[in-house]
Every structure is written in structure tokens, then in C-alpha cells.
Amino acid sequence: MVGTFSVTHPASTLLVSWSSVHTFGFHDPLRNQFSGTWLCKSVRKPRVRAMSIGSVKGNQEKGLEVGERLYLGLDFGTSGARFALIDKGGTIKAEAKREYPLYPSEESYDWIRSWKDTLYLLLEDIPIDLRKHIVSISIDGTSATTIIVDGNTGEPVWRPFLYNESCPDALPMVKSIAPPNHTVCSGSSTLCKLVSWWNNADSNKKSALLLHQADWLLWLLHGKLGISDYNNALKVGYDPEVDSYPSWLVSQSYSHVLPSVVAPGTSIGYLKEDIRTKFGFQEDCVVCSGTTDSIAALLAARATQPGKAVTSLGSTLAIKLLSNTRIEDSRFGVYSHRLDDKWLVGGASNTGGAVLRQLFTDDELEKLSEQINPLEASPLDYYPLPKVGERFPVADPNLAPRLLPRPENDVEYLHGILESIARIEAKAYGLLKDLGATEVDEVFTAGGGAKNDKWIKIRERVLGLPVSSAIQTEAAYGAALLAFKGDQQ
Numbered sequence: 001m002v003g004t005f006s007v008t009h010p011a012s013t014l015l016v017s018w019s020s021v022h023t024f025g026f027h028d029p030l031r032n033q034f035s036g037t038w039l040c041k042s043v044r045k046p047r048v049r050a051m052s053i054g055s056v057k058g059n060q061e062k063g064l065e066v067g068e069r070l071y072l073g074l075d076f077g078t079s080g081a082r083f084a085l086i087d088k089g090g091t092i093k094a095e096a097k098r099e100y101p102l103y104p105s106e107e108s109y110d111w112i113r114s115w116k117d118t119l120y121l122l123l124e125d126i127p128i129d130l131r132k133h134i135v136s137i138s139i140d141g142t143s144a145t146t147i148i149v150d151g152n153t154g155e156p157v158w159r160p161f162l163y164n165e166s167c168p169d170a171l172p173m174v175k176s177i178a179p180p181n182h183t184v185c186s187g188s189s190t191l192c193k194l195v196s197w198w199n200n201a202d203s204n205k206k207s208a209l210l211l212h213q214a215d216w217l218l219w220l221l222h223g224k225l226g227i228s229d230y231n232n233a234l235k236v237g238y239d240p241e242v243d244s245y246p247s248w249l250v251s252q253s254y255s256h257v258l259p260s261v262v263a264p265g266t267s268i269g270y271l272k273e274d275i276r277t278k279f280g281f282q283e284d285c286v287v288c289s290g291t292t293d294s295i296a297a298l299l300a301a302r303a304t305q306p307g308k309a310v311t312s313l314g315s316t317l318a319i320k321l322l323s324n325t326r327i328e329d330s331r332f333g334v335y336s337h338r339l340d341d342k343w344l345v346g347g348a349s350n351t352g353g354a355v356l357r358q359l360f361t362d363d364e365l366e367k368l369s370e371q372i373n374p375l376e377a378s379p380l381d382y383y384p385l386p387k388v389g390e391r392f393p394v395a396d397p398n399l400a401p402r403l404l405p406r407p408e409n410d411v412e413y414l415h416g417i418l419e420s421i422a423r424i425e426a427k428a429y430g431l432l433k434d435l436g437a438t439e440v441d442e443v444f445t446a447g448g449g450a451k452n453d454k455w456i457k458i459r460e461r462v463l464g465l466p467v468s469s470a471i472q473t474e475a476a477y478g479a480a481l482l483a484f485k486g487d488q489q
């Protein structure tokens with residue numbers, strides 16, 4: 001199914017409404033306003049635990065005016081998912097996170113079941129009395145996470161391709177049809193995953209449809225199959241500059257599986273009746289198109305001027321630099337998402353939190369980081385990767401992790417790893433400048449790594465730039481802003 005709805009780019013509208021929301025006294029959320037685990041931003045969020053709704057209900061009724069409108073954003077990241085529920089002033093009314101339940105399957109895990117279960121568990125985690133105030137929902141997901149579904153039922157007909165999976169078998173075919181160094185000319189692109197499936201599947205290809213993780217999760221809520229957004233669709237070949245798929249792609253035998261594309265934060269339809277009644281949402285709750293996790297993080301961080309950048313330090317290291325110029329160069333894993341008349345230039349490295357989680361628990365990270373002197377350079381030189389393969393600023397599916405020699409002292413070891421990741425970040429920003437992007441002058445930090453003040457100081461020293469934690473570090477907040485935008489439409 002190929003088709004497009006041309007609309008202005010959402011984020012600019014969002015950023016405009018964002019700034020208007022900002023002038024409404026967009027303030028940091030209130031401190032914990034009720035007992036239990038419903039915490040605002042200012043306190044570290046535990047994973048959702050069983051809570052007594054009653055302890056929330058009373059406060060919530062006091063907290064909300066009759067008819068007050070709330071906006072729900074869900075972020076499906078690499079290691080887990082979260083929701084953020086905000087009001088029109090941007091105050092967080094509830095938020096929670098869940099790690100994905102893992103269901104071992106023949107090759108790895110049944111991710112489809114994990115994501116679906118997590119979606120419904122998070123909806124159940126929303127305080128019951130807030131649900132009737134929710135007027136709009138949006139979801140962000142990991143970029144290039146690709147699901148091939150039956151166009152009649154929406155059920156997956158193939159295992160999902162994860163965001164960091166590479167399909168080198170398809171690369172020669174993709175390179176033969178796409179322009180040189182196009183975004184899709186990377187083994188981890190959505191198009192390579194689509195071509196790999198097309199070449200290997202024997203299932204009914206005629207009725208197949210391609211969806212991204214966020215698209216499929218949103219379909220579970222609105223029931224309209226085959227709709228994506230032009231951030232998620234970038235890596236299958238969609239051109240956000242002309243708001244359409246290019247002719248070299250539309251002419252392919254598999255082009256019928258491509259989803260139609262709308263701007264992120266576009267109202268797609270009402271929440272399905274069965275979902276609405278099951279969870280107690282109101283009748284005119286709409287579901288809006290989503291975006292990718294690192295763009296949602298950028299929206300949450302309020303970076304609005306060229307030269308400002310957001311580094312998402314989640315399981316991966318995803319960089320988004322606001323630039324007046326569009327840069328596409330798959331040789332280095334560099335691509336640009338559109339933001340009105342500007343571009344979000346960057347890429348995603350496989351370095352980041354996933355490596356840290358292989359070596360340390362979050363508590364160990366916190367305790368060891370406290371003992372690091374961030375003003376002192378570490379002599380250790382690593383290339384921290386969770387496994388073989390890198391996407392950006394080195395696009396090399398065969399790049400091996402380098403995490404040795406390991407010193408006796410874990411503080412020194414962690415210091416070396418954090419500093420080495422900072423050096424990769426610095427190399428990435430230097431590459432974007434060399435390729436012609438607007439030079440970075442300030443970096444905001446999103447994701448789990450944003451809570452590490454020592455790491456922020458190390459990065460400031462290595463980057464030679466002002467580096468700070470964004471006021472809102474969770475991508476779910478950015479998805480909630482997209483839901484707000486969809487409601488404004």
C-alpha cells in the first residue's frame with residue numbers, strides 16, 4: 001500500500017505549540033503529590049509496582065478539573081517501555097516504566113508478545129481516574145524495528161527485525177536501486193530488512209504490509225492498518241523533503257507493502273471500542289501517529305535552534321543535531337530527519353547503556369560513578385559495543401567491541417568506558433560538522449545516562465561544549481507532546 005498524506009512537518013507545529021505551551025509556564029512537574037509509586041520527574045522513577053489505586057484516586061480527583069484534558073505518550077525503547085501522562089501545561093500527572101517480559105522462542109525472544117503485553121500492562125498502570133481525562137495518545141518506538149504483517153489481519157507473518165539488526169544479504173540489491181550513500185544503503189536500514197524478507201519469505205507476499213514497531217503498537221489501539229509516520233519511514237526510503245516515496249522505490253515489486261505516511265502527531269482515528277471499554281478511556285480519545293525514540297527524546301528536550309543537539313544515552317547512543325543543512329551519507333551511518341525547514345542530522349551508535357548493563361547494575365553504575373574524578377582524563381582507550389557491529393559514526397557491521405585491558409579497579413574501568421563513549425560522541429559531532437551540518441554549540445542529554453552527572457562532566461571536557469541533562473529526559477514525554485499536537489489539530 002503506497003500513498004502519502006502531505007502535511008506540514010509536525011514538530012515545527014509542535015515546537016510552535018511547544019513554545020506556546022512553554023509560555024503557559026511549562027514548569028517542572030510537581031513533587032510527588034500522592035503516596036505510592038506515581039512519581040513525577042523530580043524523583044527517580046522505580047519500575048511500576050503494585051499500587052493501591054485508592055491512594056492515587058483521592059489526590060487525582062483533587063488534582064484535575066472536570067473535563068481537564070490529558071495527553072498520553074508511550075515510549076517503546078530498547079530495554080523497556082514507559083508512559084508519561086501530561087496536561088496542557090506540560091505537567092506530568094503520572095508516569096511509569098516496565099521492562100519487557102521476555103518469552104524465549106526458537107531463535108531469541110517473542111518480541112511481538114513482549115511489546116503487546118507491555119502496551120496493555122502500561123495502560124493498566126495508568127491511574128484509573130486519570131484515564132477518562134485522556135484525549136489523545138501517541139507512541140514512539142525504536143527506529144527501523146520492522147514488522148511484516150498480514151494486510152488483512154495485522155498479524156505478523158515473519159519474526160520482527162530489531163532496530164540494530166543488519167541484513168547484509170540485501171545490501172547489494174538495495175545499493176543497486178538507491179542513490180549513492182542514501183540512508184537505506186546500510187545493512188540495518190528498514191529497506192534492507194524488507195528486501196531480505198522479500199528474498200527469503202515464502203509466505204503470501206501479496207497481502208503483506210510493512211509496519212514499524214510504533215506503527216504496529218498504534219494499530220493495536222486505532223485499528224487502521226498500514227499507517228506510519230515520516231520519521232519511522234525514513235529508513236525504508238521515504239523522502240520527508242518531498243513527502244513521498246521516491247520513484248526508484250515505488251517501481252519495485254515489493255512496493256505494495258510500504259505503509260502510507262503521515263506526519264508524526266497526526267490524528268489517525270479514535271481509540272478502538274474494545275480497548276476503550278476495557279481500560280475506561282473516554283469516547284473521543286484519539287490515537288495519533290508516532291515517531292522514533294530518539295526524535296521523541298529531542299522533542300522532550302526542547303532543542304529548537306540550529307546548533308543545539310540531543311544525545312540520547314539509552315541502550316544506544318543516538319545523536320540529533322538541529323541543522324540548516326540536510327546530510328545523508330550511509331558510509332558513516334549519517335542521515336537527516338526533517339524538522340520543518342530544518343533538519344535533525346545524526347545517527348545511532350551501538351555503543352551506550354547496553355554495554356554498561358552487560359557489566360554493571362544501575363546501582364553499581366551510580367556508586368562507581370560517584371568515585372570518578374570527571375576532570376581527569378582516563379588513559380584507557382576502548383570501543384564499547386554490546387556485540388560485533390557498529391552503525392555510526394563508523395558504519396561497520398564487523399566492528400568488534402574493545403573493552404580490554406580491564407583494570408583491577410572498577411572505578412577506573414567505568415571511567416575508561418564512559419570516557420571512551422564520550423570520545424565516540426565527540427567523533428560523531430566532528431563528523432557531522434565535516435559533512436557540512438551546522439556546528440554544534442550545546443548538547444542536551446536524554447535517556448538513562450542523563451542521570452549521571454559525572455558522565456555529563458566527562459562529556460563536557462571531551463566534547464569541549466556545554467553539556468547538560470535535558471529538563472525532560474524521557475522520550476515518553478516527547479510522545480506525549482505529539483499526542484498534544486494531535487489534539488490541537
Ligand SMILES: Nc1ncnc2c1ncn2[C@@H]1O[C@H](COP(=O)(O)OP(=O)(O)O)[C@@H](O)[C@H]1O
Pocket residue numbers: 076077078079080313314315316352353354355356357362365366369446447448449451452455
Ligand atoms: N547512572 C547511570 N549512568 C550511566 N548509565 C546509566 C545509569 N543508570 C542507567 N544507565 C543506563 O541507561 C540505560 C537505560 O536507559 P533508557 O533510556 O531506559 O534505555 P532504552 O530506552 O534504550 O531502553 C541502561 O542501559 C543503563 O545501563
Ligand SMILES: O=C(CO)[C@H](O)[C@H](O)COP(=O)(O)O
Pocket residue numbers: 077078141142143144163231292293294295314315316317318346347348349
Ligand atoms: O538506537 C536506536 C534505538 O534506541 C534507534 O536506532 C534510534 O532511534 C536512532 O534512530 P533514529 O535516528 O531514526 O531515531
